[in-house]
Amino acid sequence: MTAATTDLFAFGEERLEELTSARRSPFFAYDLSTARERYRRLRAALPGRVRLAYAVKSNPGLPLLETFAAEGAWFDCASAGEVSAVLAAGGTGSGMVFAGPAKSERDLQAALFAGARVQVDGIEDVARLHVLHTGTEPLRVSVRVNPASGVSEAASIIGGGGPSAFGVDEEELEDFLAQAAAYERVRISGVQVFAASNELDAGRLLANHRTSMAIARKVQELLGRDLDLVDLGGGLGVRYAMSQPSLDVRSLGAGLGRVLDENPWFAGELLLEPGRWLSAPTGVYCARVVRTKVSRGERFVMLEGGINHLLRPLMTGQSFPTLALRPGVGVLGGSGVSAGGRPPLEGGDDVPRAEGGELVPTTLAGPLCTSLDRVGTSDLPTDLRPGDVVVFGQAGAYAYTQAMTHFLSHPAPDQVWVD
Template sequence: MILTAATTDLFAFDEARLDELATSHPGPFFAYDLAAARERFDRLRAALPARVRLAYAVKSNPGLPLLEAFAGRGAWFDCASAGEVSAALAAGGTGAGMVFAGPAKTERDLQAALFAGARVQVDGIEDIARLHALHTGETPLAVNVRVNPAGGVSEVASIIGGVGPSAFGVDEEVLEAFVTEAARFERVEIRGLQVFSASNELDAGRLLANHRTALRIGRRLQELLGRELDLVDLGGGLGIRYALTEPNLDVRAVGAGLGRILGENDWFTGELLLEPGRWLSGPTGVYAARVVRTKVSRGERFVMLEGGINHLLRPLLTGQSFPTLAVRPGEGVVDGERATTTLAGPLCTSLDRVGTGDLPVDLRPGDVVMFGQTGAYAYTQAMSHFLSHALPEQHWVC
């Protein structure tokens, strides 16, 4: 793949900077463009109605420089562990702009969320009961309830939400019984809703259909509670493309659609919350690994790299490759005849495949394969300690 106007959005840096990075850093590394992160946040913020808050999903990339870049722009933070709470606070985030989620929250997690002042998203009556025991304030602790929709959800891949049986949330069918039971715990008060029903969605229409489902559930929850909701958390799901054949998500269409949804639901006077992670962080990063050797086995072309699923696990989990190109240090992006290539890592398992790429046939040891869109669900999602290889470096470019 050669960088053109059609492909530059798949890689965080231009050809000259990619060559500079490949030349100056000998080992496997990630590099992130913080200016691109700030630009993406500003672009998304400008596309959305004023009543929509943005909570960056820390799980997508918890790097401190990235969190600081978003905190400096007034971002909220979506956290899912005590460690993520600490990271968000260290970056300048505050509990007043933080939500805390997870299907199996430990005592330490809940204590961290309470200490920070975060809005906890409860997944069951057990969360309510433990918060009731931990909360010592004079006024009831406001929480959101996560609801697992019974239907009306459109999604491409069920990674974090969807319909059907789920480890997450309270099933919509038993919401009334849940509200009744939760009312017994007077030190905890349900004031909001979370519905997270899609991941990496590229179609604005499908996202908005799911958001309408969330508002439908919100209206019923408000009626069951007999008090107004102050927050409806629509979750994440804003997608990025990993291939030229995929479209870019139209965030202006998402913003316009959310404006219409708010207009259609005048019963709701609170704020909406979006939890973008991948959309904000994914396009800011590249991963680079040098070619160790190449081979052809029974007609299949392989390129063996210094790094594999110990650095990039996503292709194995999802079956979808990151976009790739090759750089010859000091010469730039490698051009010429290309062929479909299986990219394998150094681990002693046939599972160590980091996708395929349309790469030059004359790659040689020392060339560098660059993976685009790796600013999210890459460095911290990988099997980092498997076989005790060194961790890849991380470089933050202002």
């Protein structure tokens, strides 16, 4: 396979054939060496004052957390369960931030027990932490701010401006900070702004980061003391189609260096919270074809797995890259492979190739008894047959743990970790 193709599917063709031939469908497979390489590539591109906190929500698999912990990553957690998973993987509370718009008392207790940096979303969080914190020194926390304007993203998932369940509205900051000052056991010393989701344009991300720094400066002036942390959130995107560009992390890193130079008032650390960028390219989801049909002019391929395993295409309207594979034969083609429908095979042009037929628009449907069970659309070969496998790329993020696993009581898919 070409480098452009393996960037979407984690594994080369030979390895995909081995996996699909040896395992029952459906299953997820993840390549930990890809996770390690991507973390190191991003770390090398960033200034030293920029910390990396892996967003656990994207994929909380223990082998993945262990891999990032061994690399020295911080972690962005949003539940007591994620805190426990990070600690079990070797992470520490000193390298952990804790977020969420509706934190339960159990969540806050877990974060405090671990020693995580809590991001407060309102005065209620401050009041409860004031009661729960038992240390002799004030508890340092960050405030999440919902920006009034100046942010831009391609698709609003958990960032952007406008009304939001997250954070304190920027225009209410002064009142919030005045109220928070009454709770002497809690000390606001950081700011978090999450202003993008799956953004592929480094320039757009940097424009949002400059907005975040302007907000942070306002908070520092209102507090009358230095901030030690500005959390820029996540939003580092991955491509879901061959036609899309990849995020230029070198440009992002160089731009963040300029952002620091432009803000000499800030002497603390910046924090990035990439999740999808680190985890998505590590994983694939593989499901066998059960049957195909044409209904009133629309072509369907029915798979052994559906939104009970892969919900995100239904939620966002964005399909994962796909390719069709026939065990023992090879890749037939798909929307996620290079021009012509089939990627070059290792070994040269004289290697036998699968003949997959013409690529045609196809709706991918699962086994659930609901018309909602659609896991995307793709250009797939006309001669797909039962037993062939559809491989979904970029499935290492927002897949296994985001799906409707228990709906209709189908078994959960296996997860295979490869290093």
